[in-house]
Amino acid sequence: MKLYRTERGIIIEKESTFYLLEDRDWNTCINDDRLFSTLEEAIKTAPVVHHTGTLLAPIDRQELWACGVTYLRSKIGRQEESKDAGGGDFYARVYEAERPEVFFKATAHRVAHPGRPVRIRKDSTWDVPEPELTLVVTSSGKIIGYTIGNDMSSRSIEGENPLYLPQAKTYDGCASVGPCILVTEEPLPPDTRIHLEIRREDRTAFQSSIAISQMKRSPQELVSFVFRECSFPHGCLIMTGTGIVPENEFTLKSRDEVLIGIDGIGTLVNPVE
8 A cells, every 4th residue: 555645635545546534644644553454444434536636745743864875886885985085984884884874864844745856955066866765664663664765965075074974964955755655564575676767858867776685784673773762753764775876977967857766666756956
């Protein structure tokens, strides 16, 4: 099943039929350890609608966190961008360490809705989207679903000094998530692929994909570290890192379009501002 947050309310999609979940609060809805069963029961009496309407990012009072250097390609990319600053060895160490890289990414007001612009920092010269499987986690630490994340990143700022990571990662329009939450009781298959396409002037400027089986750490392992000393009264969303890093000569430009697809979930599309 898929769950959408929309301007008209919460909508469930099952087998290509859409149901309006009336009189439900988003934050209560997704902070439910039994969400799959709850939605199965709800559609028995929910009215059918013909489309989702305008989509909103599936985040409200939740925090968005992120994990880095979880794929080999990400480790290599981070080492390349920071080698002149002497920080390259940090990324090799964290890739092999027991403790992953975990950082706060954004609250909802810095997250772009599906179809709305993500932003490049004005003080950055080298920028990329990072397509990431994103976990939807309840306050108890249970993964109840999956969505698509675009972790916008300034490689020039992060590469200048690893301590600049918060500035490279967190700013207005620094992320997008959506277009829905895939609600399932089973983990995603290891061969699930993440796809990235960047379009520029109606042409493909970059394209690649990777299987989530290439992720070095398991989703539950990442959740356990995020939750070690942090509580989330309304649950949280956790980006799990990227395995797709464009070549060093590539940087995003205003008016580019970023398309991130994940098998079984859908495609998240955002223009670049």
